[in-house]
Amino acid sequence: MFPYLKEAGKATFQDRYVKKANELLVPWDGKQAGNIGVIGVPLSKSSISHSGAAFAPQAIRQALSFYSTYSIEAGIDLADITVTDYGDVVMHPTDIVESQRRIAETVEQVVALYPESKWIALGGDHSITFPVVSGWQKQKGKIGMIQFDAHHDLRNLEDGGPTNGTPFRRLIEAGVIDGSQLVQIGLRDFANSRAYTEYGKQRGVTMYTVEEVYRLGIQTIIEKSMQMLSDVDAVYVSVDMDVLDQAFAPGCPAIGPGGMDSRTLLQAILLLARYDKVQAMDIVEIDPTIDFRQMTSRLAAWFILQFLKEKKEGDF
Amino acid sequence: MFPYLKEAGKATFQDRYVKKANELLVPWDGKQAGNIGVIGVPLSKSSISHSGAAFAPQAIRQALSFYSTYSIEAGIDLADITVTDYGDVVMHPTDIVESQRRIAETVEQVVALYPESKWIALGGDHSITFPVVSGWQKQKGKIGMIQFDAHHDLRNLEDGGPTNGTPFRRLIEAGVIDGSQLVQIGLRDFANSRAYTEYGKQRGVTMYTVEEVYRLGIQTIIEKSMQMLSDVDAVYVSVDMDVLDQAFAPGCPAIGPGGMDSRTLLQAILLLARYDKVQAMDIVEIDPTIDFRQMTSRLAAWFILQFLKEKKEGDF
Amino acid sequence: MFPYLKEAGKATFQDRYVKKANELLVPWDGKQAGNIGVIGVPLSKSSISHSGAAFAPQAIRQALSFYSTYSIEAGIDLADITVTDYGDVVMHPTDIVESQRRIAETVEQVVALYPESKWIALGGDHSITFPVVSGWQKQKGKIGMIQFDAHHDLRNLEDGGPTNGTPFRRLIEAGVIDGSQLVQIGLRDFANSRAYTEYGKQRGVTMYTVEEVYRLGIQTIIEKSMQMLSDVDAVYVSVDMDVLDQAFAPGCPAIGPGGMDSRTLLQAILLLARYDKVQAMDIVEIDPTIDFRQMTSRLAAWFILQFLKEKKEGDF
Amino acid sequence: MFPYLKEAGKATFQDRYVKKANELLVPWDGKQAGNIGVIGVPLSKSSISHSGAAFAPQAIRQALSFYSTYSIEAGIDLADITVTDYGDVVMHPTDIVESQRRIAETVEQVVALYPESKWIALGGDHSITFPVVSGWQKQKGKIGMIQFDAHHDLRNLEDGGPTNGTPFRRLIEAGVIDGSQLVQIGLRDFANSRAYTEYGKQRGVTMYTVEEVYRLGIQTIIEKSMQMLSDVDAVYVSVDMDVLDQAFAPGCPAIGPGGMDSRTLLQAILLLARYDKVQAMDIVEIDPTIDFRQMTSRLAAWFILQFLKEKKEGDF
Amino acid sequence: MFPYLKEAGKATFQDRYVKKANELLVPWDGKQAGNIGVIGVPLSKSSISHSGAAFAPQAIRQALSFYSTYSIEAGIDLADITVTDYGDVVMHPTDIVESQRRIAETVEQVVALYPESKWIALGGDHSITFPVVSGWQKQKGKIGMIQFDAHHDLRNLEDGGPTNGTPFRRLIEAGVIDGSQLVQIGLRDFANSRAYTEYGKQRGVTMYTVEEVYRLGIQTIIEKSMQMLSDVDAVYVSVDMDVLDQAFAPGCPAIGPGGMDSRTLLQAILLLARYDKVQAMDIVEIDPTIDFRQMTSRLAAWFILQFLKEKKEGDF
Amino acid sequence: MFPYLKEAGKATFQDRYVKKANELLVPWDGKQAGNIGVIGVPLSKSSISHSGAAFAPQAIRQALSFYSTYSIEAGIDLADITVTDYGDVVMHPTDIVESQRRIAETVEQVVALYPESKWIALGGDHSITFPVVSGWQKQKGKIGMIQFDAHHDLRNLEDGGPTNGTPFRRLIEAGVIDGSQLVQIGLRDFANSRAYTEYGKQRGVTMYTVEEVYRLGIQTIIEKSMQMLSDVDAVYVSVDMDVLDQAFAPGCPAIGPGGMDSRTLLQAILLLARYDKVQAMDIVEIDPTIDFRQMTSRLAAWFILQFLKEKKEGDF
Numbered sequence A, B, C, D, E, F: 001m002f003p004y005l006k007e008a009g010k011a012t013f014q015d016r017y018v019k020k021a022n023e024l025l026v027p028w029d030g031k032q033a034g035n036i037g038v039i040g041v042p043l044s045k046s047s048i049s050h051s052g053a054a055f056a057p058q059a060i061r062q063a064l065s066f067y068s069t070y071s072i073e074a075g076i077d078l079a080d081i082t083v084t085d086y087g088d089v090v091m092h093p094t095d096i097v098e099s100q101r102r103i104a105e106t107v108e109q110v111v112a113l114y115p116e117s118k119w120i121a122l123g124g125d126h127s128i129t130f131p132v133v134s135g136w137q138k139q140k141g142k143i144g145m146i147q148f149d150a151h152h153d154l155r156n157l158e159d160g161g162p163t164n165g166t167p168f169r170r171l172i173e174a175g176v177i178d179g180s181q182l183v184q185i186g187l188r189d190f191a192n193s194r195a196y197t198e199y200g201k202q203r204g205v206t207m208y209t210v211e212e213v214y215r216l217g218i219q220t221i222i223e224k225s226m227q228m229l230s231d232v233d234a235v236y237v238s239v240d241m242d243v244l245d246q247a248f249a250p251g252c253p254a255i256g257p258g259g260m261d262s263r264t265l266l267q268a269i270l271l272l273a274r275y276d277k278v279q280a281m282d283i284v285e286i287d288p289t290i291d292f293r294q295m296t297s298r299l300a301a302w303f304i305l306q307f308l309k310e311k312k313e314g315d316f
């Protein structure tokens, strides 16, 4: 009505030839959905150490607004993709197990409604991967998992319950996956204990350390990993940002040296997204309250865009 | 549809018995409006010194979410008030004068549409007061102005154009107000120059320094000020947050010691809002990018709530 | 053995005539205890909003090291007092209710062992007051409570379980105290809802708002409060640091303007500690991860020292 | 006069065998000039997003003080070079177009006075490149430009006027350069739109993406770029620091992942400075107010020193 | 020569009717001097705890640039005063005692040259007061000292040498002053030890605690203090910023609650400057590296301006 | 005694299968010692520029708590190693030379007591290397030194005494080592002066610049360096963290671009630790007060763990 009034917070500069990546996200209207769905999972009270990862879904969405929809490298414009934003799962303030139950139930419901959709879950801490995958797997049959992580996340459940150190243990022990369906990439010195490495090996988990990533090259590792998972129906990629060196992902609770660089991980996501079987991804362990200039959320936004780029290239 | 899904960013804790103050803000639908309107004016390129005051309208709206609608002191609940949020005026990236023209035009239009409404403008820097008041005054006849400020803001326009140091000079010289219709409260040592104090006095501006505020008491000053403005049709209150001591408003560009404390200013707003003639207010010179934990925006949120409380008490 | 070697982290400057206040704290050896006990309760996952209050017990202990044991105002030196530090209660990473159960059980046990001791509990968020008082009250008979807080903390338990918004509701509904045994001081505008104010009034809670604190004076309020509690056997003082204005306690999760100043609250603690019946205190809602230079923990350290000063003056 | 008194702010440690790089800068006395001139262009109100790049000229000058004049790699000492510091162009507080006019006029004047000098302009945001190059080109005939940037900066001027997104569009459309005289290096995904990539291609702009930089190697790209510009009279290098990955240049407004590393860009500057035709450089888009420990300005200081090192090696 | 070029770092906005306070400072040319001299004493390696107070002289000078020369409260403009800036004393990097010797020697020399001048020394930590006063006293005869401080600074010298905890002990023991010539104002709980309070009393030091400041009023205390010093030839005021409450001086190494507010201290300086005998002042214990937005240096700038205002009023 | 009480500050999550690296440190009991000793040397007043490196020993010890004892790359668990923590050397507050004397004396004493032990000294600034090596060498005979550093640290002693710019000059001039026994790796442009490079060459110091590190590869350089030192009895490795690029070690006082990356330095430590002759290491120039999230201390913790890993592999 009035030419210079815009909705609160929206009066930012608009260039008519530029679409910002956050504009790809369209809130779900309860009726229709695009080829890809995003769901926020703001849980971090489950973390062993203090974490504000619950703020990451919003930080990542906002970080998308810093980027455009156009890939000059690939000559692809994502401007015509619709990414359905299902919003966030509501957490219980004082019952962490109930929060995880809500996540599983909600993911199961939305995936059941749109089984053909690809999914991106925005954590939260890594504990969310158990309920998210539990819910998602119900529609998918036999699944494979590729986990980028400095850590195994195979801790026992007696000592602390379903923390962010346990999701892959829980997936195995609940029978959602067999150990042989899990590939861990980027495992790091002084980030694990021998007991859990041995547990994983006994369960048949495939493991690549950071040194192996640099020695073999990320392309080889991705190829071998997908080969390992050749008999599954669908693959879920779980990206714990702390797989990266602290110089590249300063906003993870468990930062440290000796990790992967961001170029390599960006390349890995691209390579994985080319496989039709790769149908879901989560991004976890970003704490925006301790990040520097939301660098780690900006990286997460790029992971989403890399994923979309390849999925569009492959026509979903 | 799904019990635990909420729109992105809205999945925060809800207590059924608590209404948060930001929920009072209802985006204008182009049709109906409440008794009070809020409009964001995100301009700060006009500032003499570097300022991110353009981020303040959103920071203040968000700060309202930290508070409830209930005043235990007055026994008043604002829960049933509707504050219409007209959104923000869109600024021009490289033409500051055009931005100020848009502000004046837009304010004139909305005030013309809802002449009975009370108004709260959220700056931005103090330069916005000239276009906002210019637009508002067109519907109001003879107006009075009460300015809380460490500074006169009566600078010449030759040296820097329409900066945040000039709004009251411009209002006087454009004939929107006469100097005698302006009361300045909280003027401070080492924040002004003799030339501008003298200019103001020649124009008949009423001036109260910080020491006078403490010597006379804020109640006396408010009463004398409103008496001084007894023949105007409507009064506009302009709150430059730097009237406060740096300990209470750490997020203003021009912080310093020797200013008012926040209790006194909160009291002043309350006393002013009791007058029917006080029909508009702006809050300016908050730079959220340099604030500590948004303290200064939190204070601005309280000024809005104090204003609403008294306006509701007086049945608008 | 070697003259210039000291235990890791202890090689700081020592003036032979100065005792630092943290040296008053002596870890409990399982055998003997001093007149006053300190216990850390590092729980903050129970908070409605993100909180690192679990780090406060250590931050407060460390803040004591910034101060000496000597009160020049009172001419009293605390150097010969022994404060027994019972350490911290171990929290469960993912079971908040279990953590609260451990707090209650542990406090009950230590108080049973040393029923004559005075106690200072270091939160943590305000949810800890329910288990701490539940455990402490078992040895004390009829108790009174004086709560310094911007908020009632009388929220319903259905919406979020035992959060930091509920401890006094729980104490009343569990029958640990009757509403008439509770005095709330420092209640603030826009920090509560009418429903909970009414609930408190129905239960007979005594309430003083910030404006009443300034109108009546803190001394009068303390006297009236203790009179109100004249028939109880022991009084517990619960200090939620957010009762203070944000300028004085920048490190509380729920900061805001319009609160008490720190001088007034320091005076209140002093006046209360003079009563023999005042036998326990907690200090809650400090989040060291968002504080400025640990100012809020430094203040907490002073509350402890003020308490000790008067208790020593009264010979415990 | 007194042995231990030094001018305010200069009383820092002096090692008789070390010359600090900032001491190379000699304020212009209006009479004589060295082989290389530095000019500060503190304009950032022209930025699309909030920017304090106006503080960069001083931050970069100060960063030079952290380094010495000696290159151990090349065995070259810059100690005997004189870099004339022409100071800063004075900006208009509220008229951005006027500020840009002043820049063009001033640069034209100083270059006319010292046409043989090499020049380094310190932005400011990227909008300064249009007026700086416009002024400089007047003495230079046909020029070539090598732009390091994640972005094209070829935006239309209708939507926002002469912002930092437009300088190369303006240079082309004003006829200062033809598109074929422009080489862009380091263009990045999600930082541009297809429309502007196409505009550039139509105009004959040469483009190298980040992936091409890594695939071809920076040396090859520099050689091909200079070959492309073999028929120009002089080459101007424009360094937008956001061409770097966020891990290496944390202080740019538009940071993001996927960019060049600093070693590669340092190498590129070195290679370019070896060409006699390369006679001017600007460094833009550093916002010292959001940087971490002035890292990005420290890098800019190194770019200047690399440039000087090669120019000295080539005897200017 | 060129209309829009200004010396590096000086191209800031200039309003022809405003003089900034930092422009009052004129570097000493070795020949002439104004009525008041400023000297920087950047020593803080002498501090017991880690301190960057060596950066304060520059921070305070810069803070003056935030303020003007005009006092609206007093109707006085300082624009025509010349404050001679003698620069900074050069410190030795590894010999703290030598640094203190240089301070004493330098101050003695400049005071001998301009014995009629008033002096303001900018620390540095409080250890500088011993050499500064030692040098200054040589020209002054019997002197009195008024020390604003939370601490006595009367520590023994055996335990740590001439730290910032010892200057007044040293002055007394070196016979520069007698204890009876020293008045300490603002002494605080938990900031001292009984031993040093007793030492001071034995030496005849006059002491006022914070509570006494509030009980008696600052005016009474200043009057009594100056009466106590009625037989001295000149009075030196030493302002340790940590006499203030942490809310008002967040940038002191030894911050804490329970201190004076800034209004009271500003008033105290004003009252003292009215006495002709008050002829020198130092401001110490500001660490700009840990301050918030240079608040504490801004306050120091005001102390200087308050001092100048009254000295001008009294015609020096 | 009580199941949920733990010593103050120790009540953190414990996984029964994980040992944290800080638990390897066992305070020296004056009787027994492990194969490796750690000693803290908290001296940084000797630094040319302001430095809080005195806080690094504690920051590094704490950073060890972020990591486990298990190397998945090597399949080695350090859990059964005992690292004896000798604590910190007590510094003199105002006598830097005395502090350095204490360091030398203390190191000499402990090394004499346990001559077979390997040693890790935690600085502090680089000045500590002179006293530490002086003390250590007394038991070792002819020693070699490998210094990772952007700087020579061969400054003259006349200008500033024994600063952090002088330790290797002092070692040479005191005859502790001959220049030919010193290898400097990672020397950088604009970080040194020609005079000191020449001094080093005259003394026979072996020098590798950053470019040489990248050109030759770190493995070659380590091999050549150890060959160069083939006739010494023991090798000491001195790691100045500023040898790293600012992106990887943001917490050094003298950060800058153009440095080594952390992977290369981690590799270098590993390669060196494999040599039996490498028997001591120091880590210096980390200032935790200016670091980002203790990244630089985390890296130091990894250096210790890399060192331990290889030493265990080689059975000490």
Ligand SMILES: [Ca+2]
Residues within 6 Å of the ligand: A126, A149, A151, A153, A164, A240, A285
């Ligand atoms: Ca994980």
Ligand SMILES: [Ca+2]
Residues within 6 Å of the ligand: A149, A150, A151, A240, A242, A243, A254, A285
């Ligand atoms: Ca992980």
Ligand SMILES: [Ca+2]
Residues within 6 Å of the ligand: B126, B149, B151, B153, B164, B240, B285
């Ligand atoms: Ca103003």
Ligand SMILES: [Ca+2]
Residues within 6 Å of the ligand: B149, B150, B151, B240, B242, B243, B254, B285
């Ligand atoms: Ca103002």
Ligand SMILES: [Ca+2]
Residues within 6 Å of the ligand: C126, C149, C151, C153, C164, C240, C285
């Ligand atoms: Ca509470």
Ligand SMILES: [Ca+2]
Residues within 6 Å of the ligand: C149, C150, C151, C240, C242, C243, C254, C285
């Ligand atoms: Ca509260």
Ligand SMILES: [Ca+2]
Residues within 6 Å of the ligand: D126, D149, D151, D153, D164, D240, D285
């Ligand atoms: Ca650009």
Ligand SMILES: [Ca+2]
Residues within 6 Å of the ligand: D149, D150, D151, D240, D242, D243, D254, D285
């Ligand atoms: Ca750019």
Ligand SMILES: [Ca+2]
Residues within 6 Å of the ligand: E126, E149, E151, E153, E164, E240, E285
């Ligand atoms: Ca002192």
Ligand SMILES: [Ca+2]
Residues within 6 Å of the ligand: E149, E150, E151, E240, E242, E243, E254, E285
């Ligand atoms: Ca003090």
Ligand SMILES: [Ca+2]
Residues within 6 Å of the ligand: F126, F149, F151, F153, F164, F240, F285
């Ligand atoms: Ca070094």
Ligand SMILES: [Ca+2]
Residues within 6 Å of the ligand: F149, F150, F151, F240, F242, F243, F254, F285
């Ligand atoms: Ca170095």
